[in-house]
Amino acid sequence: xxxxxxxxxxxxxxxxxxxxxxxxxxxxxxxxxxxxxxxxxxxxxxxxxxxxxxxxxxxxxxxxxxxxxxxxxxxxxxxxxxxxxxxxxxxxxxxxxxxxxxxxxxxxxxxxxxxxxxxxxxxxxxxxxxxxxxxxxxxxxxxxxxxxxxxxxxxxxxx
Numbered sequence: 001x002x003x004x005x006x007x008x009x010x011x012x013x014x015x016x017x018x019x020x021x022x023x024x025x026x027x028x029x030x031x032x033x034x035x036x037x038x039x040x041x042x043x044x045x046x047x048x049x050x051x052x053x054x055x056x057x058x059x060x061x062x063x064x065x066x067x068x069x070x071x072x073x074x075x076x077x078x079x080x081x082x083x084x085x086x087x088x089x090x091x092x093x094x095x096x097x098x099x100x101x102x103x104x105x106x107x108x109x110x111x112x113x114x115x116x117x118x119x120x121x122x123x124x125x126x127x128x129x130x131x132x133x134x135x136x137x138x139x140x141x142x143x144x145x146x147x148x149x150x151x152x153x154x155x156x157x158x159x
Contacts, residue, residue, distance in 0.1 A: 059087075059088060060087055060088070060089055060138055060147070060148070060150070061084045061086065061087055062136050062150035062152065063081075063082060063084065063136075063152075064152060065134055065152050065154050066154055066155070067154050067155045067156070067157060068095075068132075068134075068154060068155075068156050068157070069156075069157045069159060070120075070124060070156055070157070070158050070159070071158070071159065072123075072124055072125060072126040072127075072158040072159055073123050073124075073125070073126075074123060075119050075120045075121075075122075075123055076117065076118075076119055077117070077118050077119070077120060078116060078117060079115060079116060079117075079118055080114060080115075080116055081093050081106065081109070081114065081115040081116075081118075082109075082112075082113065082114040082115070083109045083110060083111050083112065083113055083114075084111065084112075085111055085112040086111070087111045087138075088111070088141060089111075089138040089139055089140060089141060089147055090108040090109060090110055090111075090138070090139040090140075090141060090144065091106070091108070091109040091136050091137070091138060091139075092105065092106055092107070092108060092109070092136075092137040092139065093105070093106040093109060093115070093134065093135070093136055093137075094106070094134070094135040094137070095132065095133075095134055095135075096132060096133040096134075096135065097129055097132055097156075098129065098130060098131035098132055098133075101122075102121060103120045103121050103122060103124075104118050104119075104120055104121065106118075108139065108144065110141075111141075124156070124158040125158065126158055126159060127158055128155060128156070128157050128158075129155065129156040129157075129158065130155050131153060131155075132153070132154050132155065132156050133151050133152070133153060133154070134151070134152045134154055135149060135150070135151050135152075136149060136150045136151070136152075137149045138150070
């Protein structure tokens with residue numbers, strides 16, 4: 001019985017490692033980011049940040065957001081969306097509810113620029129919205145050609 005438990009744990013660890021390797025390889029850029037210019041955390045009460053997602057062999061840094069606090073019943077919101085200083089691209093940031101409803105989309109955001117005030121496309125009722133997505137579409141600085149994109153799953157807490 002003890003050998004069966006060890007075998008199951010070993011299988012679970014292998015599956016997790018394979019998934020992590022797959023996720024890390026899903027981004028297709030080549031140059032490592034300059035770690036010196038990347039904001040790692042924020043003291044803002046509107047966002048819960050994890051350190052920025054840095055992949056060793058990638059050149060675009062996507063901020064790791066785990067949650068957003070928004071005001072229930074109003075369109076105007078305070079946030080702290082940003083494009084890290086060292087990114088070689090523009091961002092267009094879009095916020096989606098779990099059902100795919102787009103509730104915010106930014107204009108082009110250059111490296112080192114921040115957005116702190118947004119207007120939602122609809123008001124949110126009070127509650128917790130799980131499985132939402134913050135999508136970072138990336139565009140070339142010289143001609144705004146479409147590059148890759150990154151997506152972060154997050155929770156919206158509407159108070």
